[in-house]
Amino acid sequence: MPLRHVLIVSFYLFPAIAIAVLAPVIPFVGLPGWGAGLLLLTVGSLVHMGMSVKASRESSERQLEVLAHELAVTRHDLDAAREEVSAIRETIEAMPDSGHVVSELKVLQGLLGQLSAKAPDKPKAKPAAAAAKQKVEDDAGLPAVAAASGASEPLLLIDDDEVLSIVEQALREDRVDLYLQPIVSLPQRKRQFYECFSRIVDDRGRVIMPEQYIPLAESAGLVAVIDNMLLFRCIQLVRRAVRGQPELAFFCNISDSSLTDVDFFTDFIEFLSDNQKLTPNLLFEFEQEAIVNPTYETQVNLQRLQDLGFHFSLDQVRTLDLDLPHLADLGFKYIKVGAHMLHELARGDDPQLDMGRFKGALDRCAMDLVVEKIESEDMLRDLLDLKIDFGQGYLFGEPRPTTAPAK
Known part of the structure; x- marks a missing residue:
């Protein structure tokens, strides 16, 4: 029976018991009728109060026992959690790349959050795809994912x-x-970068070709997120590639959308600051347009x-009318120019x-x-007379998937 019901019953039961016990002795006490009734009620109430206090104390003691048990369980769980966190920390500290794990996770979490926040509309594909293909053929470049010269991979018929859906899932996984x-x-043709x-x-x-x-992605408003994610993934992969061959150096494109994304780039700078050992191995590429007309x-x-x-x-590069000292002050070490453009500018009777x-x-x-x-x-022979420093193109090797390039 619930305690509440017990107390209600006792309120009426204990006075009745007291009256039944004391009633035979009332005549010998010599109290008037009203005094005898008052005495009986007082004694009954006192008995009732005593029983109620005892029941309340026993209930409180049981509740304290339950709380003490729950506290012990909570303390045990906290101790187990502390041990688990300590084990995770020890595992991370034992990893070769422990210095940048936190910043890397922070960047990835932010990128996945950006990706999840986008709700792409159904884009119109054919006109945009045709324009993009022409853009590649004209060497205008693509944000963050530079189109390989002479790329021959076929487009998927999907x-x-x-x-x-494939792009979003691939970035997540x-x-x-x-x-x-x-x-x-x-002219040695020795691989340098x-x-x-x-x-x-x-x-x-x-x-899936760019x-x-x-x-x-442009139609769906996803291009900036994809740029950021691919840049981040590229740095992750380069970091792994240089572990076995620390002398390798890589050119990696940063798109204007990534460069001007304040939230992403703040986390990205933190990530790079934990990877400063990569400074001899990474050269960041920027489009001329973004540099000659820079935003704040x-x-x-x-x-x-x-x-x-x-x-x-x-x-x-679209023009060689460059302020080279200014570019050098900004940290630029290389200028990349297309072979056809250089031939047109530097060859002929009136170059x-x-x-x-x-x-x-x-x-x-x-x-x-x-x-x-x-x-x-033939193109190379024409250019060698110009005393160029470095060359790139299908003549020396096409882009290939690899994590440990051979020298």
Whole structure:
């Protein structure tokens, strides 16, 4: 029976018992009738109060026992949790990359949060895809994922919704491959650097090409998130690649959307600050347009990267009318120029570019020229007379997936 019911019953029962016990002795006491009744009620109430106090005390003692048991269980659980956290901390500290685990997780969490926050509309694919393909062929570049020169991978015959679904799932599940293309010294053709290209892979191992997903991502408002995620994945993969060959160096593109994304870049700088040992291995590439017409965020983030010790390469160059001393002050060490553009400017009876003077200006600023998209021996012979420093293109090797490039 519940305690509440017991107390109610006792309120009436104990006075009745008291009256029944004391009633025979009342006449001998000599009290009047009203005094006898009062005595009986007083005694009954006192008995009732005593029983109630005892019951309440016993109930409180039981509750205290229950609370003490729960406290003991809680303390045990807390001790177990502390031991688990301690074990995790020891595991992390024993890892080779323990110094940047926290910052890496912070960047990844933020990127996945951005990805989850997007609700892409159904994009219109065909016109955007055609425009993107022309953009690649014209060497205008793609945000964060530079299109490989002469790329020959076929586009998958899947619809737009499936492409976006594959891209989002691949980013969440780390199905991003690192493709590397060699950059060689000339005329020796010795491999000196690699340029990084990120490629998204579906669960069947098929590669989703940038010209297929970039226009869809732009229509869905996902392009900035994808740029950021691919940049972050690229740095992760480079970090692994240099473990076995610490002398390797890589060119990695940072898109303007990544450079001006305040939230992402703040976390990214923290991540890089925990990976400063990569400064000899990483050269960040930026499009000329973003550098010659910089936003405030671009200037600030360039300085933050330079303060960490990283150096840069100018990419997607459309004009060689450059302020080389200013670029050198910003941390630029390389200028990348397309082979066809350089041929048009420096060859012919009336060349627009005095190659000797240009190379001299580069040398005085401790900068080197990389000529990209060299596809044939004839093209190379034509360019070697210009005394170029480095070359890149299918003649020296196409982009290939790898995590440990051979020298």
